[in-house]
Amino acid sequence: MAHLSLDTKKIDYCRKMAEHISKPIEEMIHSHTTVAIERATLRLLGVNGAVKKSGQWYPEVNVIIDSLQKADKLADGILPYFVNAMIAKKMTATELGTAVASNQVDLFAIPMGKRAEIEKKAHELCTAGKQSILDAREYRDGIRKDTNDRFDPEGKNGPLLYVIVATGNIFDDVIQARAAAQAGADAIAVIRSTAQSLLDYVPHGATTEGFGGTYATQENFRIMREALDDESRKLGRYIRLTNYCSGLCMTEIAALGALERLDFLLNDAMYGILFRDINMKRTLIDQHFSRRIIAVSRIVIHTGEDNYLTTADAVENGHQVLASQFINERFALNAKMTQDLMGLGHAQEMDPEHPNVFLLEIARAQMTRDIFPKSPIKFMPPTRHKSGDIFYSHLMDAMFNFVGVLTGQTIQLLGMMTEAMHTPLLQDRYAAIRNARYIFNGAKDLGQEITFKPNGQIEKWAEKVLDDTIALLETVDRKGMKLAIEERAFAEVSRRETGGKGFDGVAPRSANYLNPFFEIL
Amino acid sequence: MSNDSSQAKTVDLKRLKPYGDIMGDGTIQICFTLPVEPSPEAREAAIMLCEKMGLESIKLATMEKAGEGFSMFVIYGNMKQTVDFTEIHVVKVESTKRGRDEIDEIIKTHIGRKLVVLGACTGYDAHTVGIDAIMNMKGYAGDYGLERYQWLDARNLGAQVLNEELLKLAIREKADVILVSKVVTQHNIHVRDLKDLIKRAKQLGLDKKIIFVAGGPRVTHPLALECGFDAGFGVGTKPSDVASYIIDEFLNRREEFEGIPNPLKANATDDTALIEKPVPTPKPASSPKKSISAKKTPSRASQSPTKKGQSAKKAKPAAKKAKKKAKKK
Numbered sequence: 001m002a003h004l005s006l007d008t009k010k011i012d013y014c015r016k017m018a019e020h021i022s023k024p025i026e027e028m029i030h031s032h033t034t035v036a037i038e039r040a041t042l043r044l045l046g047v048n049g050a051v052k053k054s055g056q057w058y059p060e061v062n063v064i065i066d067s068l069q070k071a072d073k074l075a076d077g078i079l080p081y082f083v084n085a086m087i088a089k090k091m092t093a094t095e096l097g098t099a100v101a102s103n104q105v106d107l108f109a110i111p112m113g114k115r116a117e118i119e120k121k122a123h124e125l126c127t128a129g130k131q132s133i134l135d136a137r138e139y140r141d142g143i144r145k146d147t148n149d150r151f152d153p154e155g156k157n158g159p160l161l162y163v164i165v166a167t168g169n170i171f172d173d174v175i176q177a178r179a180a181a182q183a184g185a186d187a188i189a190v191i192r193s194t195a196q197s198l199l200d201y202v203p204h205g206a207t208t209e210g211f212g213g214t215y216a217t218q219e220n221f222r223i224m225r226e227a228l229d230d231e232s233r234k235l236g237r238y239i240r241l242t243n244y245c246s247g248l249c250m251t252e253i254a255a256l257g258a259l260e261r262l263d264f265l266l267n268d269a270m271y272g273i274l275f276r277d278i279n280m281k282r283t284l285i286d287q288h289f290s291r292r293i294i295a296v297s298r299i300v301i302h303t304g305e306d307n308y309l310t311t312a313d314a315v316e317n318g319h320q321v322l323a324s325q326f327i328n329e330r331f332a333l334n335a336k337m338t339q340d341l342m343g344l345g346h347a348q349e350m351d352p353e354h355p356n357v358f359l360l361e362i363a364r365a366q367m368t369r370d371i372f373p374k375s376p377i378k379f380m381p382p383t384r385h386k387s388g389d390i391f392y393s394h395l396m397d398a399m400f401n402f403v404g405v406l407t408g409q410t411i412q413l414l415g416m417m418t419e420a421m422h423t424p425l426l427q428d429r430y431a432a433i434r435n436a437r438y439i440f441n442g443a444k445d446l447g448q449e450i451t452f453k454p455n456g457q458i459e460k461w462a463e464k465v466l467d468d469t470i471a472l473l474e475t476v477d478r479k480g481m482k483l484a485i486e487e488r489a490f491a492e493v494s495r496r497e498t499g500g501k502g503f504d505g506v507a508p509r510s511a512n513y514l515n516p517f518f519e520i521l
Numbered sequence: 522m523s524n525d526s527s528q529a530k531t532v533d534l535k536r537l538k539p540y541g542d543i544m545g546d547g548t549i550q551i552c553f554t555l556p557v558e559p560s561p562e563a564r565e566a567a568i569m570l571c572e573k574m575g576l577e578s579i580k581l582a583t584m585e586k587a588g589e590g591f592s593m594f595v596i597y598g599n600m601k602q603t604v605d606f607t608e609i610h611v612v613k614v615e616s617t618k619r620g621r622d623e624i625d626e627i628i629k630t631h632i633g634r635k636l637v638v639l640g641a642c643t644g645y646d647a648h649t650v651g652i653d654a655i656m657n658m659k660g661y662a663g664d665y666g667l668e669r670y671q672w673l674d675a676r677n678l679g680a681q682v683l684n685e686e687l688l689k690l691a692i693r694e695k696a697d698v699i700l701v702s703k704v705v706t707q708h709n710i711h712v713r714d715l716k717d718l719i720k721r722a723k724q725l726g727l728d729k730k731i732i733f734v735a736g737g738p739r740v741t742h743p744l745a746l747e748c749g750f751d752a753g754f755g756v757g758t759k760p761s762d763v764a765s766y767i768i769d770e771f772l773n774r775r776e777e778f779e780g781i782p783n784p785l786k787a788n789a790t791d792d793t794a795l796i797e798k799p800v801p802t803p804k805p806a807s808s809p810k811k812s813i814s815a816k817k818t819p820s821r822a823s824q825s826p827t828k829k830g831q832s833a834k835k836a837k838p839a840a841k842k843a844k845k846k847a848k849k850k
Contacts, residue, residue, distance in 0.1 A: 168707060179588025194705050195645035195681055211645060212705045276647065277679065311653055384650065387756050388738075420738050420756070423707070427554045430587035492657070 001408050001447045003370050004363070004462050005454065010470060011371055017473040018326040021481050026334055028281065029288045033513065035200070035505035036282075037289045038065045038078045040251035041517055044129035044259075044293075045082075047097030048218060050204035057204035060101035061252070067100070071108050075510035080115075081107040083122045083514075088113065093125065119514060126516040133258045133296050140261040143229055149238035151186075152410070153300070153340040153376040155369070158440050159404045159412035161433060162242070166191035166423035168210035170220045174227045179426055181231045181239045183433045187264060187411070189242035190224055191423070192216050197247025197276050198501060202256065212423065216243050216253060221260035240264055245290055245301070246271050248278060248502045254290035258297035264343065264411075265294060268304035269331040270324065273485060274493045275307055279503035280482060284331075291335030292521040298341060302411070303328040306347035306380035308491045314349040314384070318364050319468030320490050321346050325372065326473065327481075336521070339374040343411055347380035348400045356457065358399065363461040365407040366452070371466075379404050381415030390417040397432060401439040406447050412436065536603035547600035549576070552593070559584050559592040567594045575601055612743050614752045616766040617785070621665055624764045628672035631784045635674040636771065638667055639691055640700040641682035644714040648704035649680045651736055655700060655760050664759035673764065684718045688725060696731055698767050701750075703737040711737060712748060719749030729778070732770050734763060 039061040047064070050057040068078050086096050088110050099105040112118075150157050163185045165176040170190075177188040193210030196203075206223060207215040214220060221243065228239045240263035245253040250267065257265050269287045272278035294301055305321040305328070312320065325344045332342050346368050350357050368377050381400045386393045397415035404412045414432040416424045424432075452458050476484040482497045484490075530544035541548030551571065557563045564584055571579045576598030587593040619627070628636060640656040642649050654661035656677035658668045667675035676694075678687070691699055701718065703711035715735055722728045728749070735745040736754040745753025752766055772783040 179591055182588045195647055197647075198645075198681060209708075211707045211710055275680075277681075310650060313659065425554070426587055426591055427552060427593045430554075430585065430591075430593055492659075 001369075002366070002450045002452055004366050004452055004459050006367065006370060006462060006466060010466050014323075014326045014466075014469060014473055015330070017470075017477050018330040021327060021473070021477050022330045022334060025284050025331075025481055026288075029285050030518075032281065032285050032506055032508050033074065033077055033515070034251075034282055034285050034502075034507070035065045035069060035074065036249055036251045036286050036502075037515070038068065038074070039249075040255045040289065040293070041126075041129075041515055042078060042082065042093070042097065043252055043255045044132070044517065045093040045125050046129075046132075047093055048256075049094070049098050049101065051101050059201050059204055060097045062201045063101040064097065064107070067107065069505075073108070074505075074507040076512040077509070077515045079122045079514045079516075080112070080118055080512060081110075083118045083125065084113050085110050086125075087117065087121060119516075122514055123516045123520075126520050129517070130296060130520050133293065136259050136261050137297055140263070143232060144238045147232045147236055147238040151238070151240075151376075154374060155377065155408040155410035158444055159379070159401075159409050159436075160186040160240075161436050161440075162187040162189065162240075162411050162413045163429050163432065164189045164191050164413070164424065166213045168193065168212075168214055169208040170206055170214050170223050171208065173214050174224060176424075176426060176429070177224060177239075178227060178231050180429050180433065181228065181235060181237075183430050184437050185239070185414075185429070185433055186237070187240035187242055188224070188228065189264070189266075189413075190214050190216070190220070192244045197244070197249075197272065197278070200248045200502065200505065202249050202252050216256075218256045218260060221256060221262060225261050242266065242302070245294070246304070247276060248272075248282070248286075248505075250283075250286050250290045251293070254293040254297075254299075257299060258293050262299055264300050264302060266304065267291065267294065267301040268345075269328050270485070270490065271304035271307065273495050273500065274491050275304070275311075277495065277500045279500035279506065280485060280495055280497050281506050282500070282502040285506065287331060288335050289517075291332055291337055292517070295335055295337040295341070296521050300341050300343050300376055300411075301332065301337070302343040302378040303345045305345045306349070306378075309347045309349035310384050312492045313351075314347070315351065315354055315360060317491075318360075318465040319472050321364075322367070322371070322465060322469040323472045323476065324490060325368070326469070327476075329372065329375070339372070340376065342372070342375045343378040344368065344372050344375050345378040345380060348382050348403060349380075349384050352382075352385050352396060358403065359457050360461055361403050362407060363458045364465065365403050365409060366458070367462040367465065369408050376410035377408075378411040378413065379409035380413050381419075383415070383419050386415075386419045388421055390421075393417040393419060394431065394435065398435050398439060401436045402443060405440045405443045406450075408447055412440075534606040537606040538600050538603045547577075547602075549598060549600055551596045551598070553596075554587055554591055554593045556591055558590055559586050563592045567592075567596060571596055571598050574598075577601060612746060614742050614754065614766055616762075616769040618762065619765045619768075621670055621761055621764070624761070624768055625670055625672045627768055627785070628670075631772065632672075632768075635672050636697040636767065637694055638673050638675040638698040638700060638767070639678060639687065639694065639696045640667070640675065640702070641678040641687050642680040642702045642704070643682050643684055643687060643718060644703075644710065645681055646703055646705045646711075646714070647680040649677075649702070651704060651738070652677060652679075652700065652702035655702070655736065655758070655763055660760050662759060664761050666760045667764060670764060673767075684714065684721055687718070688721055688727060691727065691731060692725070697771060698732045698734060700734045700736065700763065703735065703740060706737075706739045711739065712744070715745070715748035715750060723749075729774075732767060732774070734766070736763075 042061045047061050049060045068074055085107050100107055161184055163180050165173045167173050173190055191213035193215045194212040203215045203217050206219045225241050228241050232239045242264035243262055245265035245267040272283040273280050305324045308317055308320045329342055348361050350361055382396045394417040400415055414436050416428045416432055418428045476489050485495050488494045538547040539549050555563055568579050579598040582595040585593045640652045642652055656668055656675055657666045660666035667673050733750040734752045735750045738756050740753045740755055742753040772785055775781045776783040
């Protein structure tokens with residue numbers, strides 16, 4: 001594989017700065033909790049039912065944590081009260097969850113037992129919760145082995161073909177996903193219903209209606225994974241499943257994704273802040289806990305830096321992507337994730353009419369590969385400059401595939417010729433997969449046959465982006481991450497520390513706070 | 522070299538049909554998927570469907586297995602049907618295209634205060650690409666965004682703004698214009714959201730005070746009108762297209778409601794001089810673009826501030842005709 005000769009001292013310096021930037025955030029993370037962390041905790045203990053509320057399913061964990069918040073006890077966490085009640089009522093977590101959600105038990109009316117006993121029991125429960133993640137992981141590893149999974153985070157086996165389904169109906173999604181797998185797709189992402197990230201609860205059960213996608217629910221995860229297991233065995237090729245671990249419920253989606261054996265989760269330390277206007281504190285605290293679960297489950301995350309290039313100019317803002325990748329990497333390391341689980345994201349979104357645009361795109365793709373050699377790089381297709389000319393769009397996707405295989409990207413989200421028109425039709429996906437297979441096959445070893453001209457346009461561009469990244473990280477470091485985001489350091493978006501959605505779900509931990517998952521995971 | 526019989530035929534606008542390589546051949550290409558395995562029967566089924574569409578000389582270019590139980594087809598055929606191009610009247614946004622400096626100058630001189638423009642993606646729509654392109658400083662395709670206009674107080678509210686919140690803010694900020702971008706269209710959610718906004722605006726008596734503009738990849742001007750908006754813009758719209766429309770519409774309305782003559786219309790003297798035919802004579806080779814600048818006639822006088830449903834001024838037949846509902850056929 002051809003590599004750029006980038007200054008490794010500069011790269012090391014970037015990592016040092018990212019670490020320094022994360023320090024004050026880490027302190028905040030470990031001194032706070034959120035409603036979403038408490039809900040995910042209960043889910044890992046086995047509370048996964050729902051109650052009907054004005055005609056819709058509302059999760060038991062929400063009923064319970066709502067009451068915790070109403071009692072003004074969020075700062076303690078749910079476990080002191082919940083475990084106390086489990087001991088007093090001699091119920092399992094699942095039983096108690098149902099009893100509390102149906103108003104049969106009032107957690108806060110039960111006299112508190114001995115703290116030591118509660119802590120011991122909580123520790124046991126959390127250990128068992130972790131074990132359920134490990135069991136699911138082991139089961140998943142078994143299927144991967146049976147189906148000769150050849151996934152290589154470093155991308156040495158060529159880019160993995162990743163496509164989306166988005167019918168809104170999980171059962172139609174299954175049909176589309178199976179067809180895509182049969183046509184050659186390696187990974188299926190079920191796009192979520194638009195704005196699910198802003199729901200402060202995870203919808204329940206199998207769903208057949210959604211807007212622009214299908215609701216992420218535990219049951220939908222299970223249905224799709226079951227279908228893909230079947231398809232993987234039939235095809236003798238492991239098919240991965242992706243969903244979205246962002247938004248107000250990122251911790252819970254991580255828990256459900258781990259239990260239902262998802263392979264990939266879109267998960268970004270800053271995406272919610274910038275692109276969904278979710279409160280900064282809430283996002284930073286939640287992303288940590290979600291990644292702790294992900295680290296144990298060994299799910300590969302995909303970070304969302306591609307979004308910077310769709311909102312800000314892709315030629316001018318390469319350094320924002322790189323700076324954010326360093327920050328995402330650092331937060332993931334802080335959550336005990338290893339580099340082979342960090343699918344750092346970027347995209348081919350430059351103006352197609354920019355002179356020598358492919359030199360710049362190759363530079364950005366190659367530098368991402370070279371700076372994060374152990375990480376499975378996630379490469380996103382052109383969207384911004386696509387319109388309704390499907391033929392031109394198909395050609396853009398071909399060039400995107402070419403850059404992907406040339407520069408050794410790991411996970412290639414295939415572009416759709418009908419981008420900006422509708423969610424993909426079966427034939428759109430088929431054409432996209434053929435396009436990718438043709439190019440990935442035909443140029444498989446090209447990257448190994450070429451070298452980049454020293455000091456040529458490609459290397460110079462990469463060096464420039466790296467220098468700009470240093471300048472940006474220095475600014476973020478000097479100002480602190482919160483102020484930097486307020487002053488539009490990323491994606492030209494400004495967010496304030498106390499603004500955005502979900503802020504009321506954040507509380508500083510009290511001395512009484514109890515959650516053994518922070519040690520166990 | 523050529524004699525009469527080999528001369529290329531020219532277009533017959535009375536009987537317009539698709540063009541492949543010979544005028545009037547009616548050639549079209551079709552791609553679709555059938556939920557059956559590829560087979561001779563599937564092939565026949567695809568051809569029969571095309572026959573039912575009214576195609577002749579059907580050529581099945583390919584039948585591909587696009588998954589178990591699915592076959593994808595690419596088919597060519599010739600259409601018999603024609604349309605009378607001369608009878609087509611499409612409702613378009615009526616405005617004169619101007620640049621940023623000129624627009625700023627017009628507002629400064631003739632309005633004397635900044636126009637307040639609020640932009641948002643409403644409902645659950647989280648796709649801000651469109652509204653960002655129009656509103657944000659940077660703009661789109663080299664055309665600066667409305668935030669950059671000195672005489673526009675343009676504020677991008679971003680994604681997932683609820684209709685009631687948007688209107689509340691519009692009242693508080695005394696908005697002159699509301700721009701709504703809709704990208705997600707599943708289950709026609711965009712239409713529902715747009716209609717809901719106007720319904721709420723009417724209840725608050727804002728529909729005449731504020732200029733409502735919709736935009737998005739699947740938004741057209743007629744669709745926007747149908748939803749009760751004043752104008753709609755689709756893909757490729759530049760910020761200055763929207764700004765041009767805003768000042769024309771603002772000044773027209775001021776004339777209609779406050780009797781202050783629209784200074785931009787001062788030079789337009791004779792309405793009857795307007796060309797009756799609203800469709801510009803197409804040049805043979807270049808397809809007429811759907812952008813607002815496609816309007817060739819300098820018919821400033823025809824820009825009556827038609828409000829949804831209200832008929833245009835009687836004295837302006839051309840305008841009235843152009844503003845009628847999209848009549849395709």
